[in-house]
Amino acid sequence: MEKKVILIVEDDPTVGESIRLLLKKRGYAILLASNGKEALQLFRHEMVDLVITDLVMPKMDGIELLEAVKGLKPETEVIVISAQGTIEKAVQAMKLGVFDFIEKPINPKVISLVVERALEKQTLILQNRDLRLKLEDKFHFKNIIGRSEKMVKVFELIDHIAPYDSSVLIIGESGTGKELIANAIHYHSPRAAMPFIKVSCASLSEGIIESELFGHEKGAFTGAIMSRKGRFELAHNGTLFLDEVEDIPPSTQIKLLRVLQEGEFERVGGNKTIKVNIRIIAASNRDLQEAVRSGVFREDLYYRLNVVNIKLPPLKDRRDDIAFLVNFFIERYNQKYRMEVKGISQRTMNLLMDYEWSGNVRELENTIESVMVINSPEVIDIPHLPQEIRDFKRRPEVIPIRIGTPLEEVEREMLIQTLRATKGNKRRAAQLLGINVRTIHRKMEGMEEFPSTS
Numbered sequence: 001m002e003k004k005v006i007l008i009v010e011d012d013p014t015v016g017e018s019i020r021l022l023l024k025k026r027g028y029a030i031l032l033a034s035n036g037k038e039a040l041q042l043f044r045h046e047m048v049d050l051v052i053t054d055l056v057m058p059k060m061d062g063i064e065l066l067e068a069v070k071g072l073k074p075e076t077e078v079i080v081i082s083a084q085g086t087i088e089k090a091v092q093a094m095k096l097g098v099f100d101f102i103e104k105p106i107n108p109k110v111i112s113l114v115v116e117r118a119l120e121k122q123t124l125i126l127q128n129r130d131l132r133l134k135l136e137d138k139f140h141f142k143n144i145i146g147r148s149e150k151m152v153k154v155f156e157l158i159d160h161i162a163p164y165d166s167s168v169l170i171i172g173e174s175g176t177g178k179e180l181i182a183n184a185i186h187y188h189s190p191r192a193a194m195p196f197i198k199v200s201c202a203s204l205s206e207g208i209i210e211s212e213l214f215g216h217e218k219g220a221f222t223g224a225i226m227s228r229k230g231r232f233e234l235a236h237n238g239t240l241f242l243d244e245v246e247d248i249p250p251s252t253q254i255k256l257l258r259v260l261q262e263g264e265f266e267r268v269g270g271n272k273t274i275k276v277n278i279r280i281i282a283a284s285n286r287d288l289q290e291a292v293r294s295g296v297f298r299e300d301l302y303y304r305l306n307v308v309n310i311k312l313p314p315l316k317d318r319r320d321d322i323a324f325l326v327n328f329f330i331e332r333y334n335q336k337y338r339m340e341v342k343g344i345s346q347r348t349m350n351l352l353m354d355y356e357w358s359g360n361v362r363e364l365e366n367t368i369e370s371v372m373v374i375n376s377p378e379v380i381d382i383p384h385l386p387q388e389i390r391d392f393k394r395r396p397e398v399i400p401i402r403i404g405t406p407l408e409e410v411e412r413e414m415l416i417q418t419l420r421a422t423k424g425n426k427r428r429a430a431q432l433l434g435i436n437v438r439t440i441h442r443k444m445e446g447m448e449e450f451p452s453t454s
Contacts, residue, residue: 003029004119005046009039009053009065010081015104019052022108023115036060040068048076050118052111055082063092070097075125077118081106127193146325148318154181154310161308162188167260169245169305170283172312175362178283179243181310185281186239194238197231202244210252211268220269230267232259235278245282245305246291253298260304280305315357315364320425322353325361329368330380341372344380350431351382355392415443 006028010016013034020030031046033039037059043051051069055062062080069076080093083104093101099118102110146152161168162185170178179198186196204212211220215230231240242248248256259265264275282305291297315322326349330341344352357363367386371377375384382390399417401410414433419440422428430437 003027004049005029005031006050006052006115007031007033007039007042007046007048009033009036009051009057009062011035011054011057015054015106019106019111022112026112026115028115036062036065036068039065043069043072043076048073049122050115051076051078052115053078053080055080063096066093066096066098075122077122079111079114079118081111146318146321148313148320150313150318151321154312157308157310158184158188161185163190165279166307167279167305168281168308168310169288170281170310170312171288172283172285173314173360174285175357175360176312176314177361178285178312179241181312182239182241182243182281182283186241186279189239189279191238191279195235196239196241197235198241198243199231200243202247206249206251209248210255213252214255214265214267215270216268217270220267224269227267232265232276232278233274236276237278239279239281242280242282244284246284246286246288246297250296250298253301257298257301257304260301315360319353320428322364323349325364326352326368329365330372333369333372337373339372339376341377342379345382346431348380348382348385351385351389351392353428353431355389411443415440 006023008016008019008023008030010019010032011034016032016034020032024030031042031048033042035057036053039051039053040060042048051065053062053065060068062082066078066080069078074097077099078097080098080101081104082101099121100114102114146154158181168182168185170181172178182198183196186192199212201209211224211228211230213230213232215228215233216224218224218227255265259276260280263277264273266273288297288302288306292299292302326344330343333339334341352364352367359366367389368380370386371380371384377384399413401413415429418429418432419426422432426437426440430440433440
């Protein structure tokens with residue numbers, strides 16, 4: 001661990017040296033300056049964590065230095081010391097963001113305690129800032145793309161349950177974003193600064209999974225040449241994400257149940273009981289209730305995992321999100337590969353919205369990336385798409401109309417049936433009919449019978 005760097009600014013060499021020796025003994029790296037201007041020059045060129053400055057100094061006093069430091073690097077804590085402290089100066093220093101204002105003669109215990117607290121506060125501020133940036137960059141809701149009603153409900157549920165330690169079971173087809181949801185829950189919880197450990201249960205054989213989860217002692221089996229911590233220990237005070245949890249063998253399910261119930265386990269080949277404090281998030285692309293009925297998954301474990309249940313809809317059930325997803329991925333890969341793809345043709349978007357995405361969001365993202373990398377088009381069009389998507393044809397839906405039906409009635413019936421097919425989504429209906437959304441609103445005026453719209 002790197003030493004914290006403290007800049008001491010004191011025009012009295014005796015006082016400055018005494019503070020330097022005191023803090024050096026406590027393991028800090030020390031920089032020493034005799035006035036504010038010299039200190040400011042050092043501050044600009046060195047990585048300084050904390051400034052301890054005298055108040056009354058030639059060239060630049062402590063208040064001026066405090067203001068300059070906070071202007072350059074606001075997270076740096078500053079302690080002001082003086083034999084001539086006044087209430088007015090103290091108030092001024094507090095307004096500028098001083099951590100503390102103490103008077104000479106300096107008590108070694110007092111200054112040591114104040115320094116420790118100042119650095120603790122700075123560390124917490126930096127951790128929170130870094131965490132916030134990490135959340136916004138990777139795990140924020142904005143990266144779990146979706147504006148459909150079903151996804152909005154998922155976001156609302158995540159936001160509600162994240163602060164609690166309840167186990168969560170995420171059910172969804174492959175490619176729907178289960179790991180992103182698990183990340184969002186963890187990084188919006190009080191455990192956000194603690195480890196987030198992922199285990200892909202399907203990738204571990206029955207002989208390996210117990211060692212991976214619970215660790216093992218030296219000599220526990222052939223090849224165990226040293227003791228090793230398992231994922232539960234690594235996730236202590238954080239979150240453990242069990243992906244494809246349905247693939248955990250029955251013998252290991254018993255041990256997993258014990259951890260959920262009692263928060264303890266033993267390593268493979270060991271007899272020492274290890275206590276852990278973790279939150280469990282599990283995910284499956286199968287119906288675990290069916291696995292319980294067939295006897296391959298323990299019922300008691302299922303109920304322990306399924307305290308909160310999040311069902312992720314497949315892409316075919318939230319087609320309203322496809323256009324938003326496509327544009328998001330175009331922007332993402334424009335930035336990543338420094339491209340200038342301007343967008344996608346309407347006929348191509350219509351095809352993508354009709355296509356049956358068996359791989360869900362992951363398949364759609366891979367398709368957009370592939371199209372951009374292979375073709376570098378100005379505008380993505382149907383010829384750029386993979387053959388299987390170009391060849392896709394949705395079974396046509398037919399509206400029977402008698403010969404001689406008035407055009408006004410044909411138009412009305414077409415509009416109603418299209419809105420029913422899109423479950424009232426006027427934007428999607430407009431795309432299918434090749435008209436403007438405003439046209440749909442205008443034609444709806446005066447119609448008495450209409451499907452529920454959104």
